[in-house]
Amino acid sequence: MTTKLPALQEWVNSVARLTQPDDIYWCTGTDTEYAQLIEQMTADGTLRPLNQDGYPNCHLHLSNPTDVARVEHLTFICTKSEEEAGPNNNWMSPEAAHAKMDTLFEGAMRGRTLYVIPYCMGPIDSPYSRCGVEITDSAYVVANMKLMTRMGSAALLRIEKEGKFVKGLHSTGDLDPERRFIMHFPEELSIQSIGSGYGGNALLGKKCHALRIASYQARTEGWLAEHMLIVGVESPDGQTHYIACALPSACGKTNLAMLIPPESMPGWKIWTLGDDIAWLHLDDEGQLRAINPESGYFGVVPGTNEKTNKNAFDMIHHDTIFTNVARTADNKPWWEGKNIGEPAYDWQGKEYDSANGPAAHPNSRFTVAATNNPSYSELCEAPEGVPISALVFGGRRATVTPLVYEAKDWQHGVFIGASVGSKLTAAAVGEVGKIRRDPMAMLPFCGYNFGDYWEHWLSFEQRTNTLPKIFGVNWFRQDEDGNFLWPGFGENLRVLRWIIDRCENRVGATATPIGYLPEEDAIDTRDLDISAETMRVLTSVDVEHWTTENAHFAEYLDGYGKHVPQALREQQQRVARELEELQ
Ligand code: SAT
Ligand code: MN
Numbered sequence: 298m299t300t301k302l303p304a305l306q307e308w309v310n311s312v313a314r315l316t317q318p319d320d321i322y323w324c325t326g327t328d329t330e331y332a333q334l335i336e337q338m339t340a341d342g343t344l345r346p347l348n349q350d351g352y353p354n355c356h357l358h359l360s361n362p363t364d365v366a367r368v369e370h371l372t373f374i375c376t377k378s379e380e381e382a383g384p385n386n387n388w389m390s391p392e393a394a395h396a397k398m399d400t401l402f403e404g405a406m407r408g409r410t411l412y413v414i415p416y417c418m419g420p421i422d423s424p425y426s427r428c429g430v431e432i433t434d435s436a437y438v439v440a441n442m443k444l445m446t447r448m449g450s451a452a453l454l455r456i457e458k459e460g461k462f463v464k465g466l467h468s469t470g471d472l473d474p475e476r477r478f479i480m481h482f483p484e485e486l487s488i489q490s491i492g493s494g495y496g497g498n499a500l501l502g503k504k505c506h507a508l509r510i511a512s513y514q515a516r517t518e519g520w521l522a523e524h525m526l527i528v529g530v531e532s533p534d535g536q537t538h539y540i541a542c543a544l545p546s547a548c549g550k551t552n553l554a555m556l557i558p559p560e561s562m563p564g565w566k567i568w569t570l571g572d573d574i575a576w577l578h579l580d581d582e583g584q585l586r587a588i589n590p591e592s593g594y595f596g597v598v599p600g601t602n603e604k605t606n607k608n609a610f611d612m613i614h615h616d617t618i619f620t621n622v623a624r625t626a627d628n629k630p631w632w633e634g635k636n637i638g639e640p641a642y643d644w645q646g647k648e649y650d651s652a653n654g655p656a657a658h659p660n661s662r663f664t665v666a667a668t669n670n671p672s673y674s675e676l677c678e679a680p681e682g683v684p685i686s687a688l689v690f691g692g693r694r695a696t697v698t699p700l701v702y703e704a705k706d707w708q709h710g711v712f713i714g715a716s717v718g719s720k721l722t723a724a725a726v727g728e729v730g731k732i733r734r735d736p737m738a739m740l741p742f743c744g745y746n747f748g749d750y751w752e753h754w755l756s757f758e759q760r761t762n763t764l765p766k767i768f769g770v771n772w773f774r775q776d777e778d779g780n781f782l783w784p785g786f787g788e789n790l791r792v793l794r795w796i797i798d799r800c801e802n803r804v805g806a807t808a809t810p811i812g813y814l815p816e817e818d819a820i821d822t823r824d825l826d827i828s829a830e831t832m833r834v835l836t837s838v839d840v841e842h843w844t845t846e847n848a849h850f851a852e853y854l855d856g857y858g859k860h861v862p863q864a865l866r867e868q869q870q871r872v873a874r875e876l877e878e879l880q
Contacts (some may be wrong), residue, residue, distance in 0.1 A: 298607065299323065299787075300453065300456075300457060301457050302456065302457045302460060304460065305430060305456065305457075305462065308430075308464060309321065309411075309413055309432065311709050312402075312411070312432050312466055313406075313411055315399065315402050315403060316403070316404065316405045316406035316407075316411065316434070316468065317401050317404045317406055317407045317720055318406035318407070318409055318410060318411035318434065319406075319407070319408055319409060319410060320410040320411065321410070321411045321413065322410050322411070322412050322413065323413045323415075323453075324412055324413060324414045324415070324439060324442075324448060324449050325449045325450045326443060326447075326448045326449015326450060326451070326452070327687075329447065330443075330449075331440060331443050332389055333354060334436050334439055334440050334443075335354075335440060337436060338356075338358075338415075338436050338437065338440070339356070339577065341615055343358060343374065343435075343437055344356040344358055344618070345357045345358075345359075347619070347624075347628055347629060347630055348627055348628040348629045351358065351614065351629050352614055352615065352617070352629060352630065353615045353616070354523040354615055354616045354617075355613075355614070355615065355616070355617045355618075355619065355630070355876070356617075356618050356619070357618075357619045357622065357624065357630060358437055358618060358620045359619075359620075359621060359644060359645060359646050359868055360494060360495060360620060360621055361472045361494070362645055362656050363472065363474050363493060364472055364474075364477075364493050364494060364495050364498075364659055365621060365658050366495060366497075366660045366723065366724060366726050367495070367496075367497040367498055367504070367546075367724065367725045367726070367727050367741065367767040368474075368477060368479065368493065368498060368726050369387075369460060369725050369726070369727070369741050370387065370726070371474075371477050371479060372387060372478075372479040372498075372741070373386070373388060373389045373394060373478065373479070373480050373481065374386040374387070374388055374481050374482075374483065374509065374744055374745070375388070375389050375390065375391045375393075375394040375480055375481060375482050375501055375575050376388070376391070376483060376484055376745070377390070377391065377484065378453060380746065380860075381745055381746060382745065382746065383743075383745060383746025383747050383748065383749070383857065383860065384746075384747070384856050384857060385736075385740060385743055385746070385747040386743070386744075386745075386746075387397075389480070391482055391484070391485070394478075394480045394482070395491075397478065398478065398480055398489045398491065401470065401476055401478070401491050401492075402466070402468060402489070402491060405434070405468040405470055405491065406434045406468060410434065410436075411432060411433075411434060411435070412431065412432070412433050412434070412435075412438075412439045413430060413431075413432055414430065414431040414432070414438075414439060414442050414448050414449075415428070415429075415449065415450075415452040415453035415456050415462075416428065416429055416430070416442060416446040416447065416448040416449075416452050416502050417446070417447045417448070417451070417452040417455055417456075417504060418446065418447075418502055418507050418511070418576075418590030418591070419447075419576065419588045419589075419590045420447070420588065420677075420678050420679065420680050421447055421451050421455060421678035422680050423588055423679075423681070423682070424680065425520075425576055425578050425586075425588045425680075425682060426455075426553055426588065426590070427463070427511065427590070428452055428455055428456045428459065428460050428461070428462045428463070429463035429464070429465055429501070429502060429506050430456065430463070430464060430465065430623065431465040431466075431467060431501045431502065432465065432466050432467065433467040433468065433470045433499070433501075434468045434469060435467070435468075435469050435494055435499065436465075437494060437618075438467060438494065438500060438755060440501050440574070440618060440664075441496070441500050441595070441618060441664050442500055442502060444499060444593040444618065444664045444665060444666045445502065445503065445591055445592065445593035445594075445595060445664065446502045446590075446591060446592055447600055448502075452707070452860055457691075461486075462486075463486045463487065463488065463506050463510055463670075464485075464486065464487040464488070464507060465487070465488040465489075465490070465501035465502070465505065466487075466488070466489045466490070467488075467489075467490045467499055467501055468490075468491050468492075469491075469492070469493070469494045469499070470491040470492040472492060472493070472494070473491070473492060474492070474543050475492065476491065476492045477492030477493050477498075477637070477737060478490070478491055478492065479493070479498050479505065481505060481509045481510060481744060483509070483513035483514075483744050483745065486510060486514070488501050488505045488506065488507065488509075495580065496595050496662060497724075498650045500595065501592075502591070503573075503595065504576070504741070504742055505590065506607075507522060507574045507576070507590040507591065508522055508523075508524060508574060508739070508742035508743075509742055509743070509744035510744055511576065511590070511741070511744075512739070512743050512744045512745065512750070513745050514746035515576070516745065516749070516750070516753050518576060519579070519760075520576065520579075521575075521576070521577040521578075521739065521753075521757075522574070522575075522576050522577075522590075523541065523543060523574070523575050523576075523577060523739070523753070524543050524544075524545075524573065524574060524737065524739050524742050525541040525542055525543045525552070525571075525574065525575035525688075525738075526541070526542050526544070526550040526553055526554040526570075526572045526573065526575070527539060527540075527541050527554070527569075527570035527571040527575050527587050527589055527683065527685075528553065528554050528556070528567060528568065528569060528570060528793075529568030529569075529570060529674055529676070529683065530565070530566075530567060530568075530790070530793050530794075530797060531565065531566040531567070531568065532564070532794075532797070533563070533564030533565060537568065538686040538687070538797045539570070539587065539684060539685050539686060540686060540687045540688075540689060540793060540796065540797075541575045541577065541587050541685050541687075541688050541689070542688075542689035542690075542691065542740040542770070543688075543689070543690050543691065543714065543717075543737050543739070544691045544692070544693075544719075544738055545692060545693065545719045545722065545735050545738045545740075546716075546722060546724030546725065546738075546741075547597050547660070547722035547723060547724040548691065548692070548693050548722065548738075548773075549772065549785070549786075550572050550573060551572040551573075551594060551596040551597065551606070551609060552605060552606045552609070552785075553784055553789060554569045554570075554571065554572040555567065555569045555572070555606060555608040555609055555612075555670055555671075555672045556606075556608075556786065556787050556789060556790055557606070557607050557608060557787045558787060558790050559771065559787045559788055559790060559791070559824065560651070560824065561821070561823045561824040561825075562790055562791070562794070562821075564755045565790060565794075566672075567672050567790070568673075568674035568676070568699075569608075569670050569672045569673060569674055570587070570589050570674050570676060570677055570683060571587075571589025571591060571666070571667075571677075572594050573591065573594070573595070574589060574590055574591055574598065575587045575588070575589060576588050576589075576590050576682075577607040577685065578682070579757070579760060579761055580681070581844070582763075583760070583761030583762065583763050584684050584761075584763055585684070585685045585757075585761075585764060586681060586682040586683060586684055586685065587682050587683055587685050588679075588682040588683075589667075589677060591667070592666065592677065593664060593665055593667050594664070594665055594666050594670070595660060595662055595663070595664050596609060596662060596665075597621065597660065597661070597724070598613075598622050598630075598632045598657060598661045598662060598663050598664050599632045599633045599634050599636065599655070599657055599659055599661060600632075600633070600634040601613070601632070601635070601663075601813045602634055602636045602637075603636070604636075604786070605634070605786050606786065608671045608672050609663075609670075610671055611671055612665055612669040612670045612671065613663045613665055613669075615662050615667070615669070616665065616666065616669060617664065617665045618663070618664040618665075619661070619662075619663055620653040620661060620662045620663075620664070621644040621657065621658040621660070621661040621662070622644060622657040622658075622661045623640040623641075623642060623643050623644055623649060623656035623657045624640070624641060624642040625638045625639060625640065625641055626639075626641040631656060631657065632656070632657035632661060633655050633656065633657055633659075635838075640656035640657075643655075643656045643657075644656065644657050644658040644661060645777070649664075650692075656721075656724075659723035659729075659776075660722075660724055663867055664676060665836050684757070685749070685765045686765055686766075686797065686800045687765050687766050687767070687768055687796050687797070687799075687800050688710065688714075688765050688766075688767045688768070689767075689768045689769070689770055689796065690713055690714040690717050690737060690767070690768070690769050690770070691717070691738075691769065691770040691772070692717045692719030692720075692722070692738070692771060692772040692773075693719045693720040693722070693771075694719065694732070694771050694773055694774070695720075695773060695775040695779075696720065696774070696775075696839070696842060697772065697839055697842045697843060697846050698769065698771035698774070699769075699771065699774075699811075699814060699822075699835060699836055699837065699838070700770065700771060700772070700774065700783055700792060700815075700820075700836055701769070701770050701771075701792045701795060701796065701814075701815060701836070702766060702768065702769050702809075702811055702812040702813060702814050703766060703767070703768050703769075703806060703812050703814075704766065704767040704768065704769070704811040704812050704813075705808075705812055705813070707754060707755075707757070707764050707767065708758065708864045708867075708868060709757045709767075709812065709868055710753045710766070710767025710768075710864075711751060711755050711767070711864070711868075712864075712865055712868035712869065712872075713767060713768075713769045713812065714736060714737045714754070714767065715736045715737065715747075715751050715850075715865060716734075716736070716767075716846075716847075716850045716853075716869075717734070717735055717736055717737065717738065718732050718733065718734050718735065718846075719731070719732065719733065719735045719738070719767065720732055720773075721733060725741060734850075734853050736750075736751075736752075737754075740749075746857070746860050747860075748857040748858070748859075748860020748861050748862070749860055751865055752823070752860075752862045753863050755796055755862055755864055755865075765800070766796075766800055768799075769812065770792060772785045772789060773785075774834070774835060782827075782831050782834065782835055783827075783835060784825065784827070788825065791820050791821050791822070791825075792820065794820075794821065795819060795820050796816055798819075799813070804816070804819055805819075806819070809838045810838065810843075810871075810872050810875030810876045810878075810879065811838055811843060811872060811876075814836050814837065814838070815836045817829075817832075817833075817836075820832065820836070838878055838879075839877075840879050840880060843872075843876055843880075844873070844876045844877070844880075847869060847872050847873050847876065848873070850869060851869050851873075854866065854869065862872075
C-alpha cells in the first residue's frame with residue numbers, strides 16, 4: 298500500500314533513503330494484522346506467549362535492562378529559541394538536533410522492516426482529534442500502537458483528507474543509552490526518537506505527540522493538552538459528572554479512572570473515559586469538554602490486584618501485552634502485589650532470587666485496549682467528548698498537602714495546579730522518592746515554557762463564564778511511621794463525592810488561605826477504620842509547613858523570570874499574607 302498524499306509519500310521515501318530498511322510495510326490496523334505481528338514476534342523471541350488457559354492472547358515482552366523507563370535527561374524540545382522551550386525543558390537548536398539525528402538514523406533500519414503507522418489521536422470523526430504518522434522499525438511498537446490508538450486505514454483516510462499530520466520517526470537503534478535521544482520539533486510538528494523501545498520513548502502517539510507537541514499546538518489553537526485521567530461518576534439518582542484529574546506518572550491515575558465504589562456507597566458507578574491524557578476544548582456554549590486522545594492503557598502493573606483495582610486486574614487477564622513482569626513456574630505473569638502465586642523467573646528472565654531485587658520491574662507495564670475495561674464508557678467514541686464539572690490536581694506528598702481542597706476561583710486553581718509537588722516514581726529514570734515540583738503533573742510533558750503555559754491556562758477565564766471548579770488532592774499522606782492516613786483506591790470515591798457536592802453547591806466548606814476545605818464530617822467515613830483525629834489532620838492546614846512550602850514555590854517561580862504571569866505572583870503573595878495572619 299502507499300498513499301495519495303504526496304507530502305506523506307515523500308516523507309516515507311526520504312526516511313527510507315536515510316535509514317535503508319529491507320522492507321516497507323503500511324499498517325492497516327486490522328485484527329488479522331495484529332495477530333500476524335504477534336505470531337512473528339513470538340517466532341523471533343520478542344514475545345513469549347503466557348499461559349493461555351488463565352491468560353488467553355496474553356504475551357510477555359522483556360526489554361533490554363537498560364531500557365525500562367522514560368529518559369527525561371535525553372528528551373529535548375528543539376525550538377528556534379531556547380526561551381520558547383523554557384527552563385522546564387532540555388533544549389537543543391533544530392539544526393544541531395537534526396544533524397545529530399540524521400547521523401544516528403543513517404542506515405539504522407538495515408536488515409529491518411520500516412512500518413508506517415497512520416494514527417488518529419481521539420475519535421476518528423471528532424473535530425477535536427489530531428492525526429499523526431509514526432514510522433518505526435519495531436513490531437512491538439506497532440502492536441502497542443494498535444492497542445493504544447486508532448491506527449491504520451481509517452486514520453490514513455482522515456490524514457489524506459486533512460493533508461496535515463504530525464511526523465514521528467522512531468528506531469530502536471542499537472539500544473545504547475549513549476545513542477538514545479527523544480527530540481521534539483514543535484515548530485515542524487515532528488518527533489524523532491532513537492535508541493529506546495520503551496513506552497513513553499517509543500509509542501510516539503502518547504507523551505511525545507499527545508502531550509508535548511499537542512500542548513504546543515493547543516496554545517496557538519486555544520485548547521489544552523493535559524496529563525489527566527477522565528472519569529464519569531454516576532450517582533444513585535442516575536446523574537453523571539465528569540472529572541479530569543492530573544497526577545504525575547505512577548501515582549494512581551489508572552486506579553482512579555477505573556475505581557470500584559466501596560460497599561458503603563451502593564448505587565454509585567464509575568465510567569472510564571481515559572487514564573492518562575485529556576484534550577480539553579471550550580465548545581460553542583463555553584462549556585469545557587474533554588476527549589481522551591488514546592484508546593488503550595499503558596499502565597503500571599505492580600500493586601494491581603482484586604482489592605486495589607479489580608477492573609484493571611480483570612481486564613489484564615486477556616488480550617494483553619505485559620512488559621517486564623515476572624513469571625510463575627506455570628508461565629503466568631507475576632508481579633509484586635499480585636497476591637496470587639509465586640515468581641519463578643524475574644523480569645530479566647532469570648531464575649528468581651530475592652537477593653536480586655523485585656521480581657517484576659517496578660515500572661513494568663500492561664498494554665490493553667480500553668474496551669477490555671469493565672468500566673469502559675461508550676462516550677470514549679463521542680466526537681463531542683464529555684462536559685467537565687471539575688478539574689483536579691494532585692501529587693504524592695507524605696506531609697503538608699490535605700486530602701482535598703477547593704480553589705477559590707480560576708486564578709487560584711491555576712496557582713494550585715502550578716504549585717504541585719510530588720515524590721519521584723519509577724516511571725522515569727531518576728532518584729525515586731525525591732520531591733520535585735511538577736506543575737499540573739506536566740513537568741516532563743509540556744512542550745514549551747511553563748511561564749507561557751500558565752498564562753495560557755489563565756486566559757481561559759476571559760473566554761467563558763462557565764469554567765469548571767478546580768481542586769487539589771493528595772491520597773498519600775503518611776504518619777511518622779510511614780503508614781498511609783487515607784485508605785485510597787476505591788475509597789477515593791468519597792472524596793470525588795465531596796467534589797461533586799461542591800460543584801452542585803450542596804455542601805458548605807471552611808475558607809482557609811489555601812482554599813476551601815471540607816467541614817467536619819463532610820466526607821463520609823462510614824465503614825472506614827479512620828479516627829476523627831486523622832480526618833482532622835487530613836482536612837486542615839498545617840500553617841507552618843504551608844508557609845515554607847509557599848515560600849519555596851515563590852523561589853521556583855523566580856526560575857521562570859519574566860514569563861511568570863502576574864496573577865500567579867499575586868496568588869502566591871495572597872496565600873503568604875493570609876497564612877501569616879493565622880500565625
Ligand atoms: O512511559 S509512559 O510515558 O508511557 C507512562 C508514564 O510515564 O506515564
Ligand atoms: Mn502518564
